[in-house]
Amino acid sequence: MMVEVMTEEGKLNENLCWSIGLPEGWQPLYEGLIRKIFAVDASARVVDAKEKFGEMRVYMAEYDEAVFALIDVANAKSRTICQKCGGRAVLSRTADGFFATVCSNHADGFLPATSSPLRHVRMVVPKSDLWDPDRDDW
Template sequence: MTEDEILLRNLELAVGLPAGWQALYRQLINDVAKVDGTTTVVQAKEKFGEMRVYLKTYSEPAFALTDAATARSRTLCQTCAKPAVLSRTTDGFHATVCPQHADGFAPAKFTPMRHVRVLIPRSR
């Protein structure tokens, strides 16, 4: 697969993300392509109110970019991309929403997930 084909395939995975994060994801994918054109995205989704992007291959520069984009997603409304805060409903559903889209949500007192990256060495 060429780098252009990888870029297009990675961009296609934006379909699973909320509208407010589409531009953030496209920027991330273009930035990742600049530092490592062979990095393939396995999955892109919303989880616990933040954008998650999972990569198939190890690339420290790409991981740094995805981590930064995940952090940025916690400041952009997932519906409209306006400034927002990570919020939750009383039954524990998390979303990053602006005041306009925050009906039923209150700001979360903590981030529901901690990120840990585990690298499993390939057996030879």
């Protein structure tokens, strides 16, 4: 049986492919984020990237504090970039509660949001090789 080893360039391109699921205005932000992540950890692997509650969300296969710090900065920055065109924008909301980050040119039906749609909570799941469900001392 032959095991195919992915090159660093292949890993980078695999992570960059997730940009297709993001609004067009955030794709350059995402691509820059992935290049920064790759410089910190070339083995990092994205498992999902999307818009949620008006901000860019990027989910990784493994926990790494340095990588998450980069993602946190990009998430915050996404709330200042129009998801349609990439221009300057603000987190906005429709009357029925839909959030988006849009510029004045794309804000039809939106008003600037007066509060965040949710509070961020980061949950760390222990690596499986360290976690034993039969132990009570964790």
